[in-house]
Amino acid sequence: MTNQSPETRHYWVIWDQLLLKDGVLFCHRKDDLPASETLQLITPKVIREAVVHQSRDPVTTGHQGVKKTRRC
Numbered sequence: 001m002t003n004q005s006p007e008t009r010h011y012w013v014i015w016d017q018l019l020l021k022d023g024v025l026f027c028h029r030k031d032d033l034p035a036s037e038t039l040q041l042i043t044p045k046v047i048r049e050a051v052v053h054q055s056r057d058p059v060t061t062g063h064q065g066v067k068k069t070r071r072c
Contacts (some may be wrong), residue, residue, distance in 0.1 A: 007045070018042075 001009055011018065019026045019039065026039040043051050 011042075 001012055004012075014027060017028050019028050021039070025042040027042055029038050029040055030036070031038065
């Protein structure tokens with residue numbers, strides 16, 4: 001493993017937390033709060049920049065306002 005990239009070595013360390021669900025790779029994370037668990041998407045490196053760009057695109061994102069946020 002010593003000759004692998006830092007990213008590969010990291011995934012090797014967290015191997016037991018990785019989950020493949022419907023062909024999509026996630027990291028199963030447990031937070032400090034009781035019964036607080038999340039699945040964190042692991043985006044392939046080749047599309048990571050595009051995903052970040054899409055998530056910051058003002059047309060598809062933005063704050064809906066306090067009232068709409070609290071309504072959810």
